[in-house]
Amino acid sequence: MPPWIGAVPAVLLVGGLSLVSLWGLIGRSFRPGLLVGAPLGLDAWRSVMSDGSFWAAVGFTLRTALVATALSVALSIPLGRALQRGTPALRSMMGLQIPVPHLVVGALAIAWIGPAGLVDRLVGVEGLIGSRFGWGVVLVYVVKEVPFLTILVATALDPATSDLEEAVRGLGGNRWDRWRTVILPSIAQPLTVGTVIVAAFVVGATEVPLAVGPLSPDAMTTYGLTLGRLRGPIARADEAVALVSTTVVVAAIASVGFVLLGRFRRVR
Amino acid sequence: MSDSSQQRSGVSAGTVSAWLIAVLFSVPLLILPVQAIADEWRAPSVAPQRWGLRGLDAVVTDPLVPRALLNSFLIAGAAVIISLPITWWAARSLSSPTVRGSMRVKIGIAILLPLLLPPLAVGQGLRHAFLSAGLGFSLAGIVLSHLVFVIPYMLVVLLPSFTEELFQREEAAIGLGAGVWWRWRLITLPSVRPNLQVAGALGFVVSWSQYGTTLGVGGGIPTLPLVLLPFLRSDPQVSAVLSLIFVAPAMLAIGLSVRANRR
Numbered sequence: 001m002p003p004w005i006g007a008v009p010a011v012l013l014v015g016g017l018s019l020v021s022l023w024g025l026i027g028r029s030f031r032p033g034l035l036v037g038a039p040l041g042l043d044a045w046r047s048v049m050s051d052g053s054f055w056a057a058v059g060f061t062l063r064t065a066l067v068a069t070a071l072s073v074a075l076s077i078p079l080g081r082a083l084q085r086g087t088p089a090l091r092s093m094m095g096l097q098i099p100v101p102h103l104v105v106g107a108l109a110i111a112w113i114g115p116a117g118l119v120d121r122l123v124g125v126e127g128l129i130g131s132r133f134g135w136g137v138v139l140v141y142v143v144k145e146v147p148f149l150t151i152l153v154a155t156a157l158d159p160a161t162s163d164l165e166e167a168v169r170g171l172g173g174n175r176w177d178r179w180r181t182v183i184l185p186s187i188a189q190p191l192t193v194g195t196v197i198v199a200a201f202v203v204g205a206t207e208v209p210l211a212v213g214p215l216s217p218d219a220m221t222t223y224g225l226t227l228g229r230l231r232g233p234i235a236r237a238d239e240a241v242a243l244v245s246t247t248v249v250v251a252a253i254a255s256v257g258f259v260l261l262g263r264f265r266r267v268r
Numbered sequence: 269m270s271d272s273s274q275q276r277s278g279v280s281a282g283t284v285s286a287w288l289i290a291v292l293f294s295v296p297l298l299i300l301p302v303q304a305i306a307d308e309w310r311a312p313s314v315a316p317q318r319w320g321l322r323g324l325d326a327v328v329t330d331p332l333v334p335r336a337l338l339n340s341f342l343i344a345g346a347a348v349i350i351s352l353p354i355t356w357w358a359a360r361s362l363s364s365p366t367v368r369g370s371m372r373v374k375i376g377i378a379i380l381l382p383l384l385l386p387p388l389a390v391g392q393g394l395r396h397a398f399l400s401a402g403l404g405f406s407l408a409g410i411v412l413s414h415l416v417f418v419i420p421y422m423l424v425v426l427l428p429s430f431t432e433e434l435f436q437r438e439e440a441a442i443g444l445g446a447g448v449w450w451r452w453r454l455i456t457l458p459s460v461r462p463n464l465q466v467a468g469a470l471g472f473v474v475s476w477s478q479y480g481t482t483l484g485v486g487g488g489i490p491t492l493p494l495v496l497l498p499f500l501r502s503d504p505q506v507s508a509v510l511s512l513i514f515v516a517p518a519m520l521a522i523g524l525s526v527r528a529n530r531r
Binding site: 003004005006008010011014020021022024027028079082086088092093094095096097099100101103104106107108110111118120146147151156167203206207212221224225240242243244246247250268 | 511
């Protein structure tokens with residue numbers, strides 16, 4: 001028996017359920033109406049692709065994903081460098097936020113920076129929660145994902161990295177040389193994986209835009225829910241189109257991640 | 269300033285800033301217990317005007333909340349119980365020194381990639397198949413759909429526990445005539461236990477927190493996240509009480525993780 005046989009149940013269960021769900025979603029998107037045996041057609045795709053609010057939802061989702069991911073990555077690199085020298089207690093403190101559910105972070109965001117939140121009461125600043133730009137969504141993901149990315153960066157920067165940095169310093173290298181030749185090659189792979197995960201999570205999120213996002217525009221995932229609320233079960237095919245499109249965006253992000261990972265492996 | 273003193277001041281500045289950020293990320297949680305017992309907290313006052321347990325009363329007397337709590341417990345518990353043996357075998361197989369690196373990567377990707385799927389897409393996609401299979405709008409269907417996310421997370425935590433050293437010690441035990449049961453009890457389980465506890469707690473939290481998947485497959489079966497969401501902007505006190513209940517397993521997971529790290 002091959003030694004990997006023990007992993008087969010996990011692959012069958014996780015992979016099988018994922019494929020069944022994608023197949024069901026794609027099938028649903030080509031079968032408008034409520035009848036099970038209704039003829040296949042592109043009506044739902046035509047309807048969604050010509051709907052301005054769908055494209056507004058695409059814009060909102062891509063914008064929030066890009067800003068939240070970029071901010072999380074930008075903050076996590078210096079923090080990861082600092083955490084590398086920190087104590088285990090500091091790591092635990094940093095990791096405190098990781099298992100906290102997104103909805104709870106949403107509740108905290110509303111309590112602190114929502115209208116009549118504590119920050120509003122103290123300094124009179126409000127408007128992030130429910131902003132059309134999606135700052136509420138961005139903030140929740142930055143708070144949730146910075147600790148995750150920071151720990152990834154800190155773990156990648158092992159003691160050998162410090163020795164290599166010392167060596168580059170000893171050879172006359174400046175800060176930029178140390179970053180280019182030691183730090184970046186060390187963190188590139190884990191940070192790429194983390195970036196893909198964060199971007200995919202923001203794109204695929206449902207509860208966060210519902211909790212702290214604006215009423216309009218929708219996110220890609222909540223666009224279908226809004227249609228379902230407005231038009232009832234007849235909108236199921238349109239909902240499926242929106243969710244297939246969301247999955248395509250996630251697949252594109254994952255593909256870019258794979259290409260980058262391959263490139264970093266060659267560089268390293 | 270010399271290089272070493274520059275490095276020393278860099279270290280302290282870095283550590284101080286990391287501590288500051290860590291506190292900034294964790295202190296906001298402290299507003300929840302305050303909000304939960306603030307019966308009246310009108311703007312612009314920064315302190316509650318009246319303390320009380322209206323939020324807790326509302327949660328206890330709402331018939332939906334105990335049902336949602338029970339459902340969430342049953343679903344997350346079942347998802348962890350089903351996932352544990354599956355993840356154990358997968359982690360053990362993938363860590364085996366006899367598995368080729370390329371095969372390990374392929375299997376790892378097949379299990380971990382679905383983590384990126386939008387949960388609502390998984391839920392809505394499975395709904396139709398589950399309805400045909402008689403699992404639609406049921407707790408069993410929800411449990412099954414959560415496995416797509418629970419198994420990969422648990423695998424990530426369990427993988428590092430099956431080390432080369434563990435396999436060598438098991439080999440040594442075989443050489444000394446230990447049977448399967450004694451090998452498992454005396455060598456494998458003690459080595460894997462810390463990660464196993466963290467994996468179980470993390471799996472529980474992942475299932476406990478699922479919103480999109482449950483919404484898609486459950487068709488209105490109440491769970492804690494589904495009940496919490498409508499309160500977020502309508503009743504801060506009830507939302508704080510529910511958030512505290514909702515965050516409790518996560519805190520337990522953190523506690524277990526810290527304990528596992530200490531060992």
